[in-house]
Amino acid sequence: MPEIRVTPLGAGQDVGRSCILVSIxxxxxxxxxxxxxxxxxxxxxxxxxxxxxxGRLTDFLDCVIISHFHLDHCGALPYFSEMVGYDGPIYMTxxxxxxxxxxxxxxxxxxxxxxxxANFFTSQMIKDCMKKVVAVRLHQTVQVDEELQIKAYYAGxxxxxxxxxxxVGSESVVYTGDYNMTPDRHLGAAWIDKCxxxxxxxxxxxxxxxxxxxxxxERDFLKKVHxxxxxxxxxxxxxxxxxxxxxxxxxxxxxxxRMNLKAPIYFSTGLTEKANHYYKLFITWTNxxxxxxxxxxxxxxxxxxxxxxxxxxxxPGPMVVxxxxxxxxxxxxxxxxxxxxxxxxxxxxxxxYCVQGTVGHKxxxxxxxxxxxxxxxxxxRMQVEYIQGLLPDAxxxxxxxxxxxxxxxxxxxVSSEQALKELGLAEHQLRFTCRVHLHDSxxxxxxxxxxxxxxxxxxxxHCVQHLPDGSVTxxxxxxxxAAHSEDPGTKVLLVSWxxxxxxxxxxxxxxxxxxxxxxxxxxx
Amino acid sequence: MESAxxxxxxxxxxxxxxxxxxxxxxxxxLEWIGDKGVFVAGYEKLKKxxxxxxxxxxxxxxxxxxxxxxERDFKVCHGGFSDRSIFDLKHVPDTRLLVTSGLPGCYLQxxxxxxxxxxxxxxxxxxxxxxxxxxxxxxxxxxxxAPGVLHGARLSGLKVVDLESQKVTYTSGVxxxxxxxxxxxxxxxxxxxxxxxxxxxxxxxxxxxxxxxNVSPSPGAGGGRWCAEVRGQGPxxxxxxxxxxxLLCLLDPRDLCHPVRxxxxxxxxxxxxxxxxxxxxxxxxxxxxxxxxxxxxxxxxDVTSLDGMEGHVEPLFTHRGHVxxxxxGTGAAPLVTTHTWHPRKPRTLLSxxxxxxVHVWDWVDLRVSR
Numbered sequence: 001m002p003e004i005r006v007t008p009l010g011a012g013q014d015v016g017r018s019c020i021l022v023s024i025x026x027x028x029x030x031x032x033x034x035x036x037x038x039x040x041x042x043x044x045x046x047x048x049x050x051x052x053x054x055g056r057l058t059d060f061l062d063c064v065i066i067s068h069f070h071l072d073h074c075g076a077l078p079y080f081s082e083m084v085g086y087d088g089p090i091y092m093t094x095x096x097x098x099x100x101x102x103x104x105x106x107x108x109x110x111x112x113x114x115x116x117x118a119n120f121f122t123s124q125m126i127k128d129c130m131k132k133v134v135a136v137r138l139h140q141t142v143q144v145d146e147e148l149q150i151k152a153y154y155a156g157x158x159x160x161x162x163x164x165x166x167x168v169g170s171e172s173v174v175y176t177g178d179y180n181m182t183p184d185r186h187l188g189a190a191w192i193d194k195c196x197x198x199x200x201x202x203x204x205x206x207x208x209x210x211x212x213x214x215x216x217x218e219r220d221f222l223k224k225v226h227x228x229x230x231x232x233x234x235x236x237x238x239x240x241x242x243x244x245x246x247x248x249x250x251x252x253x254x255x256x257x258r259m260n261l262k263a264p265i266y267f268s269t270g271l272t273e274k275a276n277h278y279y280k281l282f283i284t285w286t287n288x289x290x291x292x293x294x295x296x297x298x299x300x301x302x303x304x305x306x307x308x309x310x311x312x313x314x315x316p317g318p319m320v321v322x323x324x325x326x327x328x329x330x331x332x333x334x335x336x337x338x339x340x341x342x343x344x345x346x347x348x349x350x351x352x353y354c355v356q357g358t359v360g361h362k363x364x365x366x367x368x369x370x371x372x373x374x375x376x377x378x379x380x381r382m383q384v385e386y387i388q389g390l391l392p393d394a395x396x397x398x399x400x401x402x403x404x405x406x407x408x409x410x411x412x413x414v415s416s417e418q419a420l421k422e423l424g425l426a427e428h429q430l431r432f433t434c435r436v437h438l439h440d441s442x443x444x445x446x447x448x449x450x451x452x453x454x455x456x457x458x459x460x461x462h463c464v465q466h467l468p469d470g471s472v473t474x475x476x477x478x479x480x481x482a483a484h485s486e487d488p489g490t491k492v493l494l495v496s497w498x499x500x501x502x503x504x505x506x507x508x509x510x511x512x513x514x515x516x517x518x519x520x521x522x523x524x
Numbered sequence: 525m526e527s528a529x530x531x532x533x534x535x536x537x538x539x540x541x542x543x544x545x546x547x548x549x550x551x552x553x554l555e556w557i558g559d560k561g562v563f564v565a566g567y568e569k570l571k572k573x574x575x576x577x578x579x580x581x582x583x584x585x586x587x588x589x590x591x592x593x594x595e596r597d598f599k600v601c602h603g604g605f606s607d608r609s610i611f612d613l614k615h616v617p618d619t620r621l622l623v624t625s626g627l628p629g630c631y632l633q634x635x636x637x638x639x640x641x642x643x644x645x646x647x648x649x650x651x652x653x654x655x656x657x658x659x660x661x662x663x664x665x666x667x668x669x670a671p672g673v674l675h676g677a678r679l680s681g682l683k684v685v686d687l688e689s690q691k692v693t694y695t696s697g698v699x700x701x702x703x704x705x706x707x708x709x710x711x712x713x714x715x716x717x718x719x720x721x722x723x724x725x726x727x728x729x730x731x732x733x734x735x736x737x738n739v740s741p742s743p744g745a746g747g748g749r750w751c752a753e754v755r756g757q758g759p760x761x762x763x764x765x766x767x768x769x770x771l772l773c774l775l776d777p778r779d780l781c782h783p784v785r786x787x788x789x790x791x792x793x794x795x796x797x798x799x800x801x802x803x804x805x806x807x808x809x810x811x812x813x814x815x816x817x818x819x820x821x822x823x824x825x826d827v828t829s830l831d832g833m834e835g836h837v838e839p840l841f842t843h844r845g846h847v848x849x850x851x852x853g854t855g856a857a858p859l860v861t862t863h864t865w866h867p868r869k870p871r872t873l874l875s876x877x878x879x880x881x882v883h884v885w886d887w888v889d890l891r892v893s894r
Contacts (some may be wrong), residue, residue, distance in 0.1 A: 031769055210578065210882075212599040213544040213847065217596070223536050258533050 010034065010046035018073045019046035020201060025168030027148045030064040031175045031201070035075025035107075036356060041434045041509070042119070045076045048084050057066045057086040063144050066162035066446050067177025069099040071107055074506075078104060078121035078129040082189070090133045093152055095160025095282040097135045101126050103240075105283070110329055110355055119435065121233065138162065139193075153192045156180035159285055163192060176202040182214075188287040221248070222255050224349065224385055229263045229318040233345035238333040238360065240326040247306055248351065249322065250408065257305040263318040263498050266308035301377060308332075313339050314485035326351070327358035334359060338378060383395040434505070436493040445470045447491045448481040450516050456480075458511070462504075466506065477505050479512075527664055528533045531848035539610070540839075541872070541886035543581065544849055545598055548559035549574060550880040554864040560585060562864075562874065564882070565610035565624065573610055575644050577602040577637065584872070584884065587778065598882075599736040602637050604644030610800075617667040618688065623650070623687075625660050625675070625824040632661060633676055634687070639882070650685055652677070660869040664707040664715060669776050677705055682717070684729065694729045705751045705801075716763070718752035724765060724780055726754075749798035753813075755805040760827065761785070764805065764813050768798035773814065774827055786828050800861050808870030812840065815858040820847040824877045824887065841887045 004024045011016030018034040028051075036044045051060055056078075064086065066074045077100070080086055092100070105127045121129075136142050142150050147169065152162040155359035156179055163176045174197040179190040195347050228235050239245035252265055308321055313336050323333040328348075337359065340346045354360030362370060363384045370378045441445045452466040456473060465473045472479040479495040484490040493512055535542055541861045549566035555560055558570075560580050566573030582595035610626040622635040622644065632650040652661050652675060659677040666672040666684060672693055676682035682696035682704070700787040702719045711713045716726050717735075752765035754777070761774040766782040784853030795801060801817035816822040822838035830837050846858050858879040866872035873888040 208543045208600040210547060210600065212581065212596040213546070213849070215528070216543050219532050219535060219542060222533075226536065254529065255533065342755070 002355065003119065004171060006199070007050065008199065009048065010036065017040055017044060017046045017065075017076065017078070018177075021051060022166065022173055022175075022199075022201075024166060024173055025147060025171050027062045027145075027168050028060055029148070029150075029166055030061055031164070032067055032073040033064060033077045033080050033362075034072040037072060039139060040041070043434055045079055048080065057084065058088050061086065061088055062148055063088055063150070064073060064090045065150065065164050065166070065175070066090060066096060068158050069096050069103055069154070070178070071103060073177065075104065075107065078125045080122060081129040082125035085510045087132065089144065090129075090464060091136055091144075091150060091152075091164075092133060093138070093160045093162050094135045095278065095285055097130070097133050098278060098281065099141070099160060101130050106325065107355075110327065110358065138372070153190070153419075154186045154188065154285075155190045156183065156192075159187070159282060163195065165192070165195065172197040173199045173201065176200070178203055183287050184268065191430060198415060218251055220230040221349070221387055222251070224347065225252065225320060226255075226259070226261075228383070229261070230320050231318065231345055231346060234340050234342070234350050235346070236322040236333065236336050236340060237320065237322045237351060238326050238328050238337075238348070239322050239324060241353055245322055245351075249302065252320065253302045253304050261304075261313055263320065264312075265305045265320040267301075267305050267314060268321070268323040270307045275428060276454070300448045310335065310362065327354040327360035328363070329355075329358035332399075341378055341380045341382050344381040344383070344491065347385060348382055349387060351387045381483075399509075407430070424425070434495045434509045436495060436509060438491050438512075438516065439489060440491045440516075441489045442491075442493060445482040447493070448479070451479060451481065451493065451512070454516050455508075455511075475504060476501055477508055479508075526661055529672070530587055530850050531844065535845070537888075538888055539669070539885050541584075541884070542845070542889055543584075543596060543884040544845065545882045545884075547576075547876075547880045547882055550861060550878050551882070552611055552861040553875050554862050554874050554876055554882075555613050555615055556864065556867060557615050559568060559867040563577075563613050563615060564876070565606065565613050567609040567611060567626065570608060570696070572595070572805055573606045575604045575606060575607070575610065575622070575635065576600055576643065577615070579667065581884075584866075584869070591733075596837050600642075602642045602644050604635060604646070604872075606633070606646075612663050614804055616665050616671045616673075619671065621647075621671075621687065623673050625663050627658065627660050630656055630659070630677065632663060632673065639685060641764050647808055648690075650675070651686065653681065653703065657702065662704050662707040664709040664713065666709055666715075666815065669711060674707055674709060676707070676837065678703055679717070679719065683716065696727075696733050698733050703865065705749065708754055709755055710754060716754045717810070718750060720749045722748075722750035722765065722767065724763065724775070726777055726780075736777065736780060738775075748794070749801065751801045751803060753803050753805055756807065758805075758810050762805075764827075766803040766815055767802055768795040768817075768893045769793050770818070772825070774830075785827070785830055785835060789815060789823065789825075789837065791815075791823070798858060800859065802862055804863065804865060806865050808865070812866070814863055814873060816863045816875065820850070822860055822873065824865045824873075839858045840889070840891075843873070843875060843883070843887065845883045846875065846879070846881055848878055849881065 004022065005020040009019040009021055017036040018032040020031040020373050021032060023028045033046065051057060065157065066077065072520065087299060105123060108120060108123065108126065136152050138154055140151065144150060149167040151165045155161040155163045155177055161177060163174065163179055166173045181189055183189045209265065225235050237248065256265065258384055261347055306321065323336055325331050325333055328334050337348060350364055352358055354364055359370060361382060368380045370380065372378050436446065448470045452464065452472045455472065456464045459474060462474050468471060477495065480494045482492045482494060484492050495505065495509050547564055549568060551564035552567050553565045554562055557577065562580065563575065564578065565575040568662045575838050579596040579601050581597055608626050608628055610624045612625045614623050614682045616623065618637065622638040624633045624635065630652045632652060633646055634648050634650060635644050637644050650667050650673060656677055661675040661677045661791055664674040666674060671682040673687055674684045679696055679700040679702045684694035686693050702721060702723060703715055705720045706718045707715060713730050714726060714728050717887050719725050722739060725735035725736040748767040748769040750765055750767050752763060755762040761776045763775040764776060765773045765775065769789045770789045772789050774785040775783050795818045803813060803815045806812040811828045812824055812826055814824045815824055822843040824841040826840045846860055850858050858877040858881065860875055860877050863873055863875040869886065871889065872884065874882060874884050876882045
C-alpha cells in the first residue's frame, strides 16, 4: 500500500499562499510557495514552521516545484529560500523562470516603497533565490535524484503554467496547479498523458460555483468600452505587462474590426516590448492561432492598436489606453489616471487584483477623493469598473461540506471528524504567526506581563492566561514576547493562532498594534 | 467559431444582459425558489443524476445594471443525487420539500433540503397506481397549510395526495385514459389540465368532475402533441396552447371551444422531441409569452400584435444563444429543454438546452425607441 502524505501549508479551503507538502516513497516535495495577497503581515506566507521543526529545510526537502508565476503560487519563494533558508533545487518551466522575478520585484517595490513594509525580502534575495532554479521543458522527465522523477505538462491558464507528475518507483502524484480545460484567445487547454497516479491534487476554487462563461465577461467588457467611447469618453485599462493585456488587446482588435470603429486604441510602449519579448521567446507555449498570426507578423502589430505617447493623453475625443502598472500605484497608468479622473464621461477598468495601499485598491473600495503627493486632492468622477478575476480577500475559513473518503472500494461523503476517525489520521493544525512591534525597553518577560494585564482587562469574555514560561494565551491564541535583534528599545510580539481562530487572531493583532497602555510606575 | 464571435457582437445590441453557464449535466427543469434561487436536475438514463439548488448570480439582483458588477456566477447551495431521470420538479412553497417525477418507475419522489448541511435527501415516495412503461406523472402543488400534490399521467389517474398524511384528498374519478401533458394549479380549489391531444380543461376540486373544457380537439391538430399554460392575471385571453406542428392558440377560459386566435409560429417542425414543448406567459409583461422545444431557440411573442386565423407571425424576439454558443461543434445542434421567466425582472428569462447550457438573458424590445 503506497504511503503518500499530503500536508497543505496554505491554500487549504482558501485562495492564496498555495503550498503543499507531499511525502512520497520517502521523498519530500514542496508544491508551490505562494503568498496570500489579502494579508499585510506574516500571515501572507505559508506555515513553514511545520517543516522547520524537523531540522534544516535543505536536508528535509528533496525539491520545490513552482507551477506558474502568479504570486499566490510563487510569492513566498524568496522569503522561503533566503530568509527561512533552503538551498535545494527549485523546479519550474522556462517562462515561469523568466517572468517570476519580474513579478516578485514589482511586488517587492510596492510592498516596501508604497507600504513601508519591514521584514520583506530584498532584490538581492530574489536574485539569489532564482539562482537555485532549474528550468524544465514540457514532457521532459527530470531525474531529481535516483528515485525521484518529475515531469511537467501544459496547463493553459497563464504563459508557462504547468501541471506536474511526481514519481517515486511505482507511486505517483499529479499536481495540477491552476489550469484551464478550455483554450482561450492566447493559450491552449491543459493536457496530460493518460496515467494512473495514486493521488491527484487539483485546485477546486470553483467547485461549488457555476461560472459565467468567459465570453459573457468579454461581452460586458466590450459593452462598457463601447458605451464610453460612443459618448466621447476615454477608457483607461491598467494592466500588468504580462497576463490579461494580450487577451484584451486581441479582443478589442477583433471588436473594432467588426464594428468598424474609429476611436484610437493605444498600448504603452513598455508593455509592447516586454510582452513581445516574452511571447516571442515562448511562442511554443501559446495557442495555435497565435502561433499562426505570429509567423505572419509581430504579435502586437495590430491594425487598430498603436504605441502610446504621453502627449496623446491630452488629445480630445474618445480613446482606449492600455498602460502599466496594473494597480495604478505609479508610472504611466497613474499619470493618465490623474488627467482623466475628473471627467465623468471617462472610465477606468481594473482587470486584476489590487494590493492594499495602491490607488487601484482605493478606488475599487469606493474612495472618490484621493490624497496625492503634495497634499493635492484628486476628485474621481470617472466610472470605476472591475473585471472579475479572483479577489483573494482575507476571509474566515469556510465550513467543509464534507470529506469524500474511499474505503473498501466504496466512496462515502462524511464529516471531516468522521473521516479522520475512520482513516486513523491525526488532525494537523496550521498555525499562522504575526509580528507586532512595540516600543518597550524593558525585558521580554515584563512586556509579556503588560500584554497579559492589558488583554485581561479588555477581553472579559475570553479566557486570558499568563503561562509560567512567560507567554500569554487568549483561547487558543499564543502570544510571546521576544527581543528585537537590532533595537533594544523594541520588542517583537509573536502572535500565533490556528486557522480556525482567524477572526479572534486578527482582532487581537489589530488590538496589540494600537500599543499598550503605559505601565504603572515601579515596573509591571 | 467565427459565427459565435459575430453573434456575441450582435448580442450587444439585442440584449441588455446576457450570461451563459455550463451545468455539470443537462436539465429539463428550471424551478424557482423565491426569486433568487432555481432548481435544476439531470435526466440521464444510465447514471445518477444531480439535483442542484443554485443561487442566482448576485448581479441579477442589483436594481440597475451595475456594470461589471463582479458577482456573476451561480453558486451551488444544495445538492442531491437521484437514481433515475428527473423530468419534472416542483418546490412546495414555504417548505423545504421538493417533489420530482421521472423514469423508470411510476412514482413520485419527495425530497428534503437539509437545514444544517447542503444535502438534498430523498425522504419518501408517493405511489402512483398506474404502472406505465414510458409515461411519467405530471405534478403541480396545491400550496396551503397542508400542501397537496396533484399528479397523474392520464386523466383517469388524476389525484391530489396530502403531502403529510399521504392520504388521497381528490380523484378525478373518470375512466378517460387520455394522456396528460401539463397540470397547473390556479388557486386553492382549481387547476387546469392539458392533454397531449390538445384537450384542455379547468377543474374545480370542490365539485365532482365537471371541468370547463373543450371536448373537440383544436383545429389543425393533425396528430401533433399539445401543451398549455394559463396566465395568472392581465387583459385578454389567458390560456395559451401550443402544438408540436407550430400552431399556437389563445383561448378565453369562458369559451374553451373557440380559440380567440390561432397562429402558426415560424418554427422548424415537427419538433424533434414534442415532450419538451413549452409555452409560458411573462409574469411581468402584459401580453408576452415565450415558446420553446422545437430547436435551439426560444421565441417571444406579443400576443396583441398577432394576426388573425392562420396568419403568419414573427416573434418579437428570438434567443439564439444556444445555437451559436454551442461549443460542441459536430453532432446534433442543441435543443432547448425548458425555459422560464424571472419572477421580478420583466424581460429576463432563463433557458436550458440539451448540451447542459443554461442562459440568463434580458432581451431588448427593439420596438421601443431609445
